[in-house]
Amino acid sequence: MLGSGRRKRRNACLSAHAATPRARPPRQTRTAHSPAWCPHIAAFAGLILIGPYLAVARADTLADAAERYRPLMIEQVDQSLAGTRLLRERSAAADLEGAKAAWIEARAGWERAEVFTSGFVPDLDREIDAWPNATLGFHAIEAKLFGAGWTDVQQETDALILHLEDLDVKVKHLQLLPQRLLNGIVRLAYEVGESKAGGGESAFSGTSLNDMRNNVDGIQLAYRTIFVAAIAAVDSELSAAVHEKIGHLEKLVDVADLKSLDRDKFRVASEELIVVLQAAAPKIGLRSPTLEEITE
Numbered sequence: 001m002l003g004s005g006r007r008k009r010r011n012a013c014l015s016a017h018a019a020t021p022r023a024r025p026p027r028q029t030r031t032a033h034s035p036a037w038c039p040h041i042a043a044f045a046g047l048i049l050i051g052p053y054l055a056v057a058r059a060d061t062l063a064d065a066a067e068r069y070r071p072l073m074i075e076q077v078d079q080s081l082a083g084t085r086l087l088r089e090r091s092a093a094a095d096l097e098g099a100k101a102a103w104i105e106a107r108a109g110w111e112r113a114e115v116f117t118s119g120f121v122p123d124l125d126r127e128i129d130a131w132p133n134a135t136l137g138f139h140a141i142e143a144k145l146f147g148a149g150w151t152d153v154q155q156e157t158d159a160l161i162l163h164l165e166d167l168d169v170k171v172k173h174l175q176l177l178p179q180r181l182l183n184g185i186v187r188l189a190y191e192v193g194e195s196k197a198g199g200g201e202s203a204f205s206g207t208s209l210n211d212m213r214n215n216v217d218g219i220q221l222a223y224r225t226i227f228v229a230a231i232a233a234v235d236s237e238l239s240a241a242v243h244e245k246i247g248h249l250e251k252l253v254d255v256a257d258l259k260s261l262d263r264d265k266f267r268v269a270s271e272e273l274i275v276v277l278q279a280a281a282p283k284i285g286l287r288s289p290t291l292e293e294i295t296e
Contacts (some may be wrong), residue, residue: 062230062284066176069225073116076218077171079109081164087141088161091151099153100145104207107138111214113171115222118191119184121170127163131201137163139202146204178226179286185222186277186289187296189249193270197263210259216249219243219273230284239278245273 083106090098110117110129117125128137137160144150193213195201202207223246232239252266278288 002020032108044235060202062156062178062226062286063176065157065226065229066178066181067249068175069181069222070171072221072225073113073171073216074168075166076109076113077168080106081109081161081168083107084107084157084161085162088154088157091145091153091157094151096145096149096151100205103138103141103145103199104205104210106136107176107202107211108214110138112206112218112221114188114191114215115184116171117167117184117220118187119180120174120176124170128160128167136160142202142204146206180287181222181226182281183293184276185219185227186274187278187294188219189270189273190294192216192249193267197261197266197270200258202245209253209255212261213253216246216253218236220246220250227280227284231280234283238283241276242273242280245269249273 039285046191081102083102086100087099087106090102114125114129117128129139129141134140134143136156141156142159144153144156192212196208196212196215201211202208223242228239228243231242248269249266252262252269274289274294281288284286
């Protein structure tokens with residue numbers, strides 16, 4: 001497992017079971033000179049009653065935001081599917097350079113959609129983007145096109161199209177649970193920092209840095225669309241910290257080539273983003289993603 005030997009992060013759990021104190025009924029009629037604590041008890045009781053409704057409203061807001069994210073995710077999957085169909089066309093015509101360009105185009109949409117794919121459709125994720133031991137999907141095609149210079153990839157491309165079409169259906173109809181989307185952001189931050197920064201995912205094509213940039217774009221897109229408003233409403237400092245950590249990742253991948261990437265700084269930056277997102281989760285009514293969920 002990628003997380004073996006890494007420092008365990010504390011799981012944040014929110015347990016709030018407060019009992020409302022009951023005031024003993026007075027023996028005499030209260031007047032304007034009654035003790036001052038009485039209004040405070042009433043106010044506290046009001047908060048206890050309102051609290052659950054606030055939690056429901058916050059959950060509804062996150063669910064609405066997740067739905068606003070859906071068309072953006074569909075757009076990324078559609079881009080990947082269109083690129084893969086073009087790849088089939090170009091490879092069938094023995095156009096190696098055209099097939100390579102189509103493969104790169106298809107990858108961009110896929111990498112930005114990985115916030116969704118690993119958490120909601122893990123089986124499809126493995127079929128489409130298995131790595132490093134790839135016998136199918138993007139990387140099996142990459143090895144032939146870029147590694148061997150072959151255009152004989154029709155069988156692999158047809159299978160990839162089939163899986164992407166399945167994904168296209170699922171992304172339009174699956175319930176988008178905010179908890180799983182937050183987990184997806186955190187998991188992708190871990191993956192891009194721990195494994196992709198370590199040597200590059202797409203070595204044959206030389207597009208590993210593009211993979212990482214698109215992953216960070218996907219993280220930023222999901223966070224801004226779904227979570228930024230909710231976190232800013234409850235903790236402006238924490239919201240600023242998340243913004244700063246994502247911006248740092250964007251800056252680190254804004255380099256000329258993979259060898260220019262400061263991998264140690266990038267790895268640390270991804271870990272710092274994970275930590276602040278774990279801290280933010282309970283503040284917006286979600287569970288802090290666990291180490292097991294991040295690294296599975």
